[in-house]
Amino acid sequence: MTRFAAGARVRARAADPDGHTRLPRYASGHIGEVLEVRGTWQLPDEAVRGVCRAEPVYAVRFPASGLWGSGSHSVIIDMWESYLEEAP
Amino acid sequence: MSGKHPELPVAARVRRLEERMIAAGLATDAELDEILEQVFTSASPVNGARMVARAWKDPAYHDRLLADGNAAAAELGFGAGAQGYLLKAVQNTPAVHNMIVCTLCSCYPTALLGPSPSWYKSFAYRSRAVREPRAVLAEFGLELPDSTEIRVWDANSEARYLVLPLPAEGADEMGENELASLVTRNGLIGTAVR
Numbered sequence: 001m002t003r004f005a006a007g008a009r010v011r012a013r014a015a016d017p018d019g020h021t022r023l024p025r026y027a028s029g030h031i032g033e034v035l036e037v038r039g040t041w042q043l044p045d046e047a048v049r050g051v052c053r054a055e056p057v058y059a060v061r062f063p064a065s066g067l068w069g070s071g072s073h074s075v076i077i078d079m080w081e082s083y084l085e086e087a088p
Numbered sequence: 089m090s091g092k093h094p095e096l097p098v099a100a101r102v103r104r105l106e107e108r109m110i111a112a113g114l115a116t117d118a119e120l121d122e123i124l125e126q127v128f129t130s131a132s133p134v135n136g137a138r139m140v141a142r143a144w145k146d147p148a149y150h151d152r153l154l155a156d157g158n159a160a161a162a163e164l165g166f167g168a169g170a171q172g173y174l175l176k177a178v179q180n181t182p183a184v185h186n187m188i189v190c191t192l193c194s195c196y197p198t199a200l201l202g203p204s205p206s207w208y209k210s211f212a213y214r215s216r217a218v219r220e221p222r223a224v225l226a227e228f229g230l231e232l233p234d235s236t237e238i239r240v241w242d243a244n245s246e247a248r249y250l251v252l253p254l255p256a257e258g259a260d261e262m263g264e265n266e267l268a269s270l271v272t273r274n275g276l277i278g279t280a281v282r
Contacts, residue, residue, distance in 0.1 A: 022192060022244050022245060024191050024192055024242060024244060026218065038174065038245060038246075038247050039245075039246060039247065041245060041246045057246070057247075061239075064219075067218070068219055071219070071220070072238075073221050073222070073237070073238035073239065073240060074237075074238075074239055074240070075218045075239075075240045075241075075242055076239060076240070076241050076242065077242045077244060078242070078243070078244055078245035078246075078247055079245075080245070
């Protein structure tokens with residue numbers, strides 16, 4: 001079972017980690033919607049330290065108006081599960 | 089690596105990395121040369137174009153391509169090149185236009201699109217594609233109606249994206265080879281109509 005289902009509202013982690021991450025900073029703290037589960041892959045933040053930890057990865061859609069304050073497009077970003085939390 | 093640019097600092101760094109891998113028993117020079125040879129002789133946007141042309145002609149392949157890009161690539165003999173990542177095809181419709189970027193580095197399905205163009209790796213494209221895609225597309229000569237929804241796919245994980253463009257006019261009367269010749273690398277990235 002994955003933590004988030006398609007359609008779930010999620011928020012990308014706002015905190016900037018000490019080390020490597022594949023969470024693009026422009027998405028930090030923003031709210032998106034899960035489109036689908038992409039796969040289950042090693043968490044890069046841990047893999048870079050030699051720690052193998054596989055996690056579900058979700059395609060999450062962020063409206064440009066939320067990311068940038070303007071724009072009608074959307075950006076879909078693949079997010080490892082620990083990059084995300086439930087959004088109200 | 090039998091490089092053509094040994095004077096570049098990056099060439100020395102790559103060679104040092106290769107020597108460490110060889111010393112650790114993880115690879116041999118012959119294996120590395122074979123991989124590069126394979127990439128540079130077989131990786132081409134002609135491969136992605138053939139997949140698109142087949143999808144335009146064959147509704148069942150079209151559905152398989154959207155459902156499982158890796159299997160669809162393998163059907164046409166491109167399975168080996170598309171290994172090591174999940175291939176996801178995203179379909180353009182009259183209402184939706186898709187484009188691909190990797191904001192963190194330059195992730196790209198090389199086997200199917202060929203070596204990536206330098207602009208794909210530029211800071212300008214990577215930062216502007218997610219921020220103002222309509223303006224970026226206009227600079228590529230692609231003016232989309234305001235009513236077209238733009239979806240930008242940031243390929244930052246183990247998935248690689250390929251755009252399935254809208255079929256060409258008169259596609260029904262054309263053969264697969266002719267259709268494939270209409271599909272460009274930029275069309276597969278989403279910075280051209282097809």
